[in-house]
């Protein structure tokens with residue numbers, strides 16, 4: 068199967084709808100980015116059409132457009148410093164810790180700002196995303212400023228990356244984030260000490276943010292063949 072009816076798409080939709088149904092009247096909601104978050108935005112749009120009143124902060128221009136199309140009222144951090152809930156997808160979820168890798172969709176910086184501003188950060192994934200070690204199925208995306216990116220890539224290699232290459236778009240140009248920066252997709256192999264790695268990456272001049280989300284997730288909805296499991300951080 069392929070397209071919207073494929074098994075994976077059904078799983079994404081199942082997880083997304085479960086999380087969207089946590090949202091209550093009057094809440095401010097962080098809207099994630101990606102093909103799973105899309106279903107959450109759709110479901111919230113259905114609920115808004117039924118009378119749910121919410122205000123939302125999107126994590127990307129793409130999600131803002133989807134939210135407006137779905138009839139969801141947008142707001143911003145000038146009006147709300149704290150969100151009641153944020154719901155987002157992920158590229159990896161580490162079993163037990165619920166540490167994440169995010170950013171294959173390019174929105175990691177805004178996603179992290181929104182996640183850290185939320186009282187409750189809920190992650191929605193299909194059964195391909197759980198891992199034992201970060202770095203198992205995805206590179207670590209690192210958002211960097213354009214100036215001197217070649218030097219920043221070398222510093223990332225000194226931190227243990229075996230690959231630190233700029234993401235390209237479908238036209239063969241550098242992929243540019245909504246914030247006007249580049250993404251370096253970094254392969255570190257299986258990551259044993261994510262806390263230490265995050266400290267080292269965070270200290271590199273030129274790095275804006277990285278895609279490891281450590282100690283941020285409150286719960287995860289994982290869709291699989293027997294239904295949707297709800298995991299809480301231990």
Ligand SMILES: O=C(CO)[C@H](O)[C@H](O)COP(=O)(O)O
Pocket residue numbers: 099100101102103104155156157158168169170171172173174175178
């Ligand atoms: O971090 C992200 C975007 O920056 C996405 O949440 C992540 O890439 C998962 O996307 P998808 O649900 O399409 O697999």
